[in-house]
Amino acid sequence: GIQVEQSPPDLILQEGANSTLRCNFSDSVNNLQWFHQNPWGQLINLFYIPSGTKQNGRLSATTVATERYSLLYISSSQTTDSGVYFCAVGGGNTPLVFGKGTRLSVIA
Amino acid sequence: NAGVTQTPKFQVLKTGQSMTLQCAQDMNHNSMYWYRQDPGMGLRLIYYSASEGTTDKGEVPNGYNVSRLNKREFSLRLESAAPSQTSVYFCASSEMGHQPQHFGDGTRLSIL
Numbered sequence: 001g002i003q004v005e006q007s008p009p010d011l012i013l014q015e016g017a018n019s020t021l022r023c024n025f026s027d028s029v030n031n032l033q034w035f036h037q038n039p040w041g042q043l044i045n046l047f048y049i050p051s052g053t054k055q056n057g058r059l060s061a062t063t064v065a066t067e068r069y070s071l072l073y074i075s076s077s078q079t080t081d082s083g084v085y086f087c088a089v090g091g092g093n094t095p096l097v098f099g100k101g102t103r104l105s106v107i108a
Numbered sequence: 109n110a111g112v113t114q115t116p117k118f119q120v121l122k123t124g125q126s127m128t129l130q131c132a133q134d135m136n137h138n139s140m141y142w143y144r145q146d147p148g149m150g151l152r153l154i155y156y157s158a159s160e161g162t163t164d165k166g167e168v169p170n171g172y173n174v175s176r177l178n179k180r181e182f183s184l185r186l187e188s189a190a191p192s193q194t195s196v197y198f199c200a201s202s203e204m205g206h207q208p209q210h211f212g213d214g215t216r217l218s219i220l
Contacts, residue, residue, distance in 0.1 A: 031206045043211035095166060098150040
């Protein structure tokens with residue numbers, strides 16, 4: 001099955017800093033999603049982005065499907081950005097496979 | 109508009125007891141999913157239902173059964189709970205298989 005690797009596993013930022021989270025995957029995909037799990041455990045869908053670039057406020061994502069990676073950019077980070085960011089991918093008709101996540105801590 | 113609702117939020121069971129986790133969505137989505145989340149493991153798919161009337165195994169189906177009761181509801185049953193099934197369980201739904209998934213708030217299940 002598809003393998004998903006996220007990096008870095010942990011990241012600590014000062015409030016206001018920018019960051020880039022990476023998701024590498026082992027096979028062709030037609031479904032890629034980014035999620036944020038907040039400190040209370042809730043999972044929020046950030047982007048559905050099997051290819052191309054999308055932006056939503058301070059967050060943006062880019063997927064280069066031919067090179068099998070996706071990037072999540074967080075600009076001007078805030079303490080509310082803290083939590084775990086998951087990348088999940090799927091190919092063909094297969095369901096999503098989740099990476100192990102990047103744990104982000106933003107310090108005031 | 110509640111989205112995806114899971115009940116209960118917390119549960120403690122003894123080994124060998126049975127339990128059904130309930131999930132309902134009000135977004136008229138076709139596909140529904142059950143995941144478990146363990147520390148350091150990310151989320152792993154237990155079962156999914158691509159559409160009403162169908163269910164399929166995911167990565168870790170052993171020890172679980174599911175029922176797609178109707179388009180809105182998808183339940184997960186543990187017939188004989190084991191300590192290895194201690195986890196946080198999430199239900200999710202999407203309009204179709206390749207559409208954004210929306211998650212419930214989870215059920216924290218402990219088996220002693």
